Amino acid sequence: MADVFSGILGQPKVRDFLRSVVERDAIGQSYLFAGPAGSNKTLAAYALAQAVICENKGCGSCDACKRIAKRTHPDVRYLEPEGAGGYLIEQIRDLISDVSMAPIQAQRKVYIIDRVDLLGVQAANAFLKTLEEPPEHVVLILLGRTQASVLPTIVSRCQVVPFRHIPHTEAVGIVCQNTGASPLQAAVAIQASNGSISKGIEFVRSSERFAFRQRVLQILESLELADDLDILEYAAELLNRAQAPLDLVRKSQEEELAASAEFMAQAAIRQVEARNKRALSAKSMEYLLQTMAIMRSWLRDVLMVASGRPELVINEDAQEGIVHTAARTTPPQLVRALSYIDKTCEAFRYNVSPETGMDVLLYQVRKELYGPRSASTDAI
Ligand SMILES: [Zn+2]
Structure with a gap:
């Protein structure tokens, strides 16, 4: 059969299992995909969604399959925690009421619910009945880091599919x-x-993301000579560019809604709008954390060179700047700079404004790497 599951690389057992349930028309209604970050759970969940929604068991080439792959199919919904500590109870209420509504384009609906290990007791309890007896047209795919980290009341209501570490x-x-x-x-x-x-x-x-990464690395390399005003400008530029793809996301949300609106009740439209808004802020957080990850990876490379392990450098194309910086700082300073990255990520999760967080971070990284800047140096 034409096969959407061949894309689930690194997980042959999962692939065979999903293939066999689809071939036997034995797709269940509640799955828990359990495995570490980077084990391809999300990819597998979207492949299963294609098999559920596509009229040809997941051909990979029809309009529905393509929309699902592009993550724009209105009947395949992806959820992730929107609160600092996990899922908000209001997200789960929205989910429960959405589950009971009829599909918009397809015969069935699929919900991919990420990080169910971050589903607190209260939110989980609200969700149990839906999980136990979803409407006939609904398939729920829950994703969690480990089976043990998910509440037992959730696990016991799902078919567990284990993913290996890749x-x-x-x-x-x-x-x-x-x-x-x-x-x-x-x-x-x-x-x-x-x-x-x-x-x-x-x-x-995305060539745009690669260009963005290039700029982040350049800015990090420039910190040595940056004065306070430069830092403010760098921070503003990084935020602007980090968030630039949001315009595209916003546009595709608007197009999707416009395409489906005529089939939807006012209340449903309002709900989609609210959901889009939340999805946008989740995406914005994702880009912010991506920026942090690029910085972390560069500082880590500088640390590798400064500790005499240049063979462990990952950003090989930025080797020159990495070696240059490593010669001007020490491993303990780098470790402190790295810890600022983690602190800043944490601060973002707790709703510190990106502007404040980014300014402070760049100041701190400069200070850790090159020592405090005296006012007279800035004047020169
Ligand atoms: Zn298809």
Whole structure:
């Protein structure tokens, strides 16, 4: 059969299992995909969604399959936690009421619910009844880091599909195979995507993201000579460019809604609008964290060179600047700079404004790497 599951690289058992349930017309209604970050769960979930929605069990080439692959099919919904600590109860209420509504274009609906290990007891309890007895047209695919980290009441209501950890070299190979990228590009993309293969693939396919990464690295290299005003400008530029793809997301949301609006009740339209708004802020957070991941990966490389392990550098194309910086700083300073990255990520999750967070971060990184800047130096 034409096969959407061949894309689930690195997980042969999962692939065979999903193929067999689809062939036997035995797709269940509640799955828990359990596996570490970067084990291809999201990719597998979208492939299963294609098999559920497509009239040909997931041909990969019809309009529905293509929309699902582009993540714009209105009957395949993706959810991730929108609160700092996990899912908001209001997200789950929205989900429950959405589940009960009829599909918009297809015969069935699929919900991909990421990080269910971050589903708190209250939110989980609200969700149990839906999970246990979803409407006939609904398939729920829950994704979690480990089975043990998901509440037992959730696990017991799902069919658990275990995913293995994919080693880094294999992950690089997967991204190369899927995109034609070089191993260097693939490694860089995976790092920038915090280890996620599917987001790494997205990153590789976007020349704009690669250009953005280039600029982030340039700015980091320029910090040595930057004065306070430069830093403010760099921070503003980074935020602007990090968030630029949001315009596209916003546009495709508007187009999707316009295409479906005539079939939808006012209340449903309002709900989609609210959901789009939340999706946009989740995406905005994703880009912010991606920027942080690029910075982290560069600082890590400088640390590798400064500690005498240049063979472990990942951003090989930025070697010159990395070596230059490593010669001007020390491993303890680099470790402190790296810890500022983590602190800033945490601050963003707790709603510190991106502007404030980015300014402070660049000041701190400069200070850690090159010492405090005296006022007289700035004047020169
Ligand atoms: Zn299809």
